Amino acid sequence: MYYLGIDVGGTQIKAGVVDERGAILQRAEAPTGVGCHYSAIIADMAACCQQAMRLAGIPLAQIGSLGVGIPGIADNTTGTVIFCTNLGWHDVPLRQVLQRHLPLEVWIDNDATLAGYAESVAGISKGLRSSVFLTLGTGVGGGIVIDGKPWAGAHGVGSEIGHATLVADGEPCTCGKRGCVERYCSATALLRMAQEACTMHASCAMMQQAGGDMNRLTGRLVIDLAKAGDPLASQVFLQYAHYLALTVNSVISFLDPEMIVLGGGISNAGEFLTRAVEKELPDLLMFKTQPYAKLALASLGNDAGIIGAAMIGKLTLN
Numbered sequence: 001m002y003y004l005g006i007d008v009g010g011t012q013i014k015a016g017v018v019d020e021r022g023a024i025l026q027r028a029e030a031p032t033g034v035g036c037h038y039s040a041i042i043a044d045m046a047a048c049c050q051q052a053m054r055l056a057g058i059p060l061a062q063i064g065s066l067g068v069g070i071p072g073i074a075d076n077t078t079g080t081v082i083f084c085t086n087l088g089w090h091d092v093p094l095r096q097v098l099q100r101h102l103p104l105e106v107w108i109d110n111d112a113t114l115a116g117y118a119e120s121v122a123g124i125s126k127g128l129r130s131s132v133f134l135t136l137g138t139g140v141g142g143g144i145v146i147d148g149k150p151w152a153g154a155h156g157v158g159s160e161i162g163h164a165t166l167v168a169d170g171e172p173c174t175c176g177k178r179g180c181v182e183r184y185c186s187a188t189a190l191l192r193m194a195q196e197a198c199t200m201h202a203s204c205a206m207m208q209q210a211g212g213d214m215n216r217l218t219g220r221l222v223i224d225l226a227k228a229g230d231p232l233a234s235q236v237f238l239q240y241a242h243y244l245a246l247t248v249n250s251v252i253s254f255l256d257p258e259m260i261v262l263g264g265g266i267s268n269a270g271e272f273l274t275r276a277v278e279k280e281l282p283d284l285l286m287f288k289t290q291p292y293a294k295l296a297l298a299s300l301g302n303d304a305g306i307i308g309a310a311m312i313g314k315l316t317l318n
Helices: 036-058 094-101 110-123 187-200 204-208 219-227 230-255 265-269 272-282 301-317
Strands: 002-008 012-018 022-030 063-070 073-075 080-082 088-093 108-111 130-136 140-146 149-151 259-263 294-299
Touching: 002 022, 002 036, 002 110, 012 036, 012 301, 022 036, 022 110, 022 265, 022 301, 036 063, 036 094, 063 094, 063 110, 063 294, 063 301, 080 094, 094 108, 094 140, 108 301, 110 130, 110 140, 110 149, 110 259, 110 301, 130 230, 130 265, 187 204, 187 219, 187 230, 187 301, 204 219, 219 230, 219 265, 219 272, 230 259, 230 272, 265 272, 272 294
Parallel strands: 002 063, 063 108, 130 259, 259 294
Antiparallel strands: 002 012, 012 022, 073 080, 080 088, 130 140, 140 149
């Protein structure tokens, strides 16, 4: 039996045919077409699946189910996408429309939740009963796996770690709240911290590397300079790592998972990032003599969304 997985992003739709072990056999991509009517976007999703099946030589009769990862919240009872800001979707009947193109069982979940599940099926946290995935990109997404299954809570928002309050009355967030984890632990947050530092130190190495143009600052530039030992970039990076350590500690205190996996663009900093967070953790932990979650880097990269979506379909059949 094979499974289809769709990863819907703000710019690309990615679909793949996945086997029982979580390996992608073939994939296809298309522009997301943000701004188009949802029926057109869903038609493109189906077309990507059909192309991937053709490339893999797998007929529809051998496909067990179809999973879709979306950057938002869905209700699998109705097959409806309740809220998806990136696409401008509210109460979109995704399952109903998609099944007109592909008559399969269709399951929908948050993309970060599915990426975390993918890591537990075929990635760094494979074989563990509990893990938490944090994707550190433009925003901060979360994926929780308990007893080998993704957990999103009673109302589908249990893994929205990026919108837990980290700083009371802190930075305004796009969700309408203030002080969310996302405003301190995302790539966007690192960039904001760097810009604030550069405003105070206009002749710093970060500004020199950016050619004096604040708009050319990037998270990678900040991290590279911090790795090279630049004092101001190091200060910015350590401030970022402190907020991430606070978030990791909250996850440990509340869920006590076996592993916390870091993914997304910031995780490309590798052990430079994990070492900075691990250095902070001992002073934050309540139970200082007890073992606690291992901090690890995601291993599946951009494949995680497709694999997680496909495997959620498989999970629902078992």
